[in-house]
Amino acid sequence: MSVTSISDEDFLKFREFFYRKTGILFENSKRYFVDKRLLERMEANDCDTFNTYFMMLRFQASGEELQALVNVMTVNETYFFREDYQFACLVNSMLPELIARRDSYQPLRIWSIPSSSGEEPYGIAIYLLENWPSLVSWDVEIISSDIDTQILYQAQRGHYSQRAVQNLPAHLLNKYFRREGDSYYISQMLRDAVAFTRVNVMEPAEMRLYRGIDVIFCRNLLIYFDDLSRKQAAESFYDALAPGGFICLGHSESMSRISSLFRVRKFPEAIVYQKPWGR
């Protein structure tokens, strides 16, 4: 007989474990969401009791079930201006600090990874054009990478559904997109502004090509890696960053749980991580 509910004790036990593994803390208000997914995964694995499932989750050598659970517990959708408080942080806090310490007019370099279908890198470009007056004085290079060549092709095409652009105000849609029926095509000017490249974060030979980056956006990617891979990726990002460079993670991710290489910076708009100056 399959179990139909999760007890309070089991929920607390799961919550502590999941927080330790992922940094995601579920409040009691998320109880229904969590219980439903836990029960689904228990059923998928033929586990009659929570304890049986929890022990599998905890001790499975491959970590496969933990990964499956992470996938269902995290909502992975992408759209323009998702978590745009970090873009506000970029223009109000990070870029001003970077240019204040810069002794030449070398271009600022922003790396968005994974690119997915391009909403993030194009979104950064739009945000800078609209909200960063210093763009008249500084060149900015936006590079965006993904391991999936198919998704990179989609990103380069810049073709989006209504859902992907739902957060954009009408004047930005009119300015930067061409509408055809229910589809939106990103402007050629923006397509020309973003360089898309294929990279495997876990491949040091590929990662070491990326250097002198000022700001990395790596949101909701590391959560899908195991602990060791996450640490390796963080170390590669550290070397890709210029001294004083910043890395922005997803709202449920914390670099402090992954690596001690970075400084935590609490800006008014967001918490981000910085490679110390002089390193």
Added chain:
Amino acid sequence: MALKKSLTPTATPVDERRIPRDLAGLLTALNDPNPLVRRWSARDLIQYPTAAAALIEQLDHETDPSVNEVILTTLTHLGDDIAVSGLINCLRSENVWLRNQAIEALKQMPNAIAPLMERLLNDPESDVRIFAVNVLESLRHPHVEDWLIKVIASDAHINVCATAVDLLGEVGSSRACSALHELKARFPNEPFIQFATDLALKRIGTGCH
């Protein structure tokens, strides 16, 4: 000035990797005065399974935390006997950061650490035994509960037992019940043990009363 398409991903020449990337070249680079060169060396040594001894030796005198961190990651990846015993030695270090990093690294090596766990849990130093229990916290190994039960059944040190009880509350099953009750009886005047054991018994739940 404006948005500008990057023509190449690399902005700066990778000077710190100018030294040959063979084993001999990388071992030389591991002693370079520039920490950036040492860090790259430690990272590239990941492809040489015999590099563990040199990396362990470097850990002893490396002063740059960013190099140390990469060394630990590479050692975790190599995961051979030399790497594991070097990491275990770090548990005795006075350097708290290094000790904590070693604990984190050992958690990632269940198969390599398992044959050595009994010895670690019987180490004469109680601090090392506590760190060994800390390693168990995230170790993906089917014997974790057995090891913890042994600790609470036999370790004379209250802090070692307290650390193990905390973890048993998460991973324990009804098999741990009698050892938990015996632990309460062994430390009748220690309120924390009484509290932590009751909590573990409650969490284990059914069949543990």
